Amino acid sequence: xxxxxxxxxxxxxxxxxxxxxxxxxxxxxxxxxxxxxxxxxxxxxxxxxxxxxxxxxxxxxxxxxxxxxxxxxxxxxxxxxxxxxxxxxxxxxxxxxxxxxxxxxxxxxxxxxxxxxxxxxxxxxxxxxxxxxxxxxxxxxxxxxxxxxxxxxxxxxxxxxxxxxxxxxxxxxxxxxxxxxxxxxxxxxxxxxxxxxxxxxxxxxxxxxxxxxxxxx
Numbered sequence: 001x002x003x004x005x006x007x008x009x010x011x012x013x014x015x016x017x018x019x020x021x022x023x024x025x026x027x028x029x030x031x032x033x034x035x036x037x038x039x040x041x042x043x044x045x046x047x048x049x050x051x052x053x054x055x056x057x058x059x060x061x062x063x064x065x066x067x068x069x070x071x072x073x074x075x076x077x078x079x080x081x082x083x084x085x086x087x088x089x090x091x092x093x094x095x096x097x098x099x100x101x102x103x104x105x106x107x108x109x110x111x112x113x114x115x116x117x118x119x120x121x122x123x124x125x126x127x128x129x130x131x132x133x134x135x136x137x138x139x140x141x142x143x144x145x146x147x148x149x150x151x152x153x154x155x156x157x158x159x160x161x162x163x164x165x166x167x168x169x170x171x172x173x174x175x176x177x178x179x180x181x182x183x184x185x186x187x188x189x190x191x192x193x194x195x196x197x198x199x200x201x202x203x204x205x206x207x208x209x210x211x212x213x214x215x216x217x
């Protein structure tokens with residue numbers, strides 16, 4: 001049977017994991033990468049049957065890569081562990097990969113106003129527009145939820161260990177001729193008691209945009 005792992009890069013996401021982990025459907029097994037949390041992220045993950053991997057190096061890319069290396073599954077999914085995505089949407093993405101796509105990605109559709117701050121949405125739109133013009137990228141979001149085969153992802157050799165990771169991933173996948181399938185996914189408010197490291201402030205968004213630009217330079 002082909003195995004499926006869901007990697008959740010987390011830093012101080014204990015309150016979100018309490019709500020999120022019970023919703024993860026079969027056949028997904030969960031790998032929570034604790035990226036320097038000071039709350040009960042690891043304990044909550046273990047209580048709900050998730051495998052916990054500690055990654056001391058700060059950065060989204062570092063956390064994702066640690067989860068990818070720790071997994072031994074055939075199919076791999078990655079999404080934020082803050083409660084903003086519905087794990088049930090993973091099944092549609094997995095089906096697309098099984099049907100022939102090299103990677104299936106989610107396109108965020110906010111469930112209500114204010115979920116996706118204007119500065120974060122603008123930064124995302126500018127980066128994606130640049131990539132679409134430069135290299136023929138065929139999607140409209142930076143793949144905050146994605147599914148692909150684990151070995152194929154490792155073979156892409158994505159190097160960024162900060163917030164530029166998803167942009168470098170899309171850039172490398174496009175250059176490699178990957179067939180990328182995009183699907184609308186609901187984008188919910190973060191779980192109460194958590195705070196975004198990217199879109200929570202204008203400063204965080206600017207820092208992330210700088211990481212994006214660096215990997216595209």
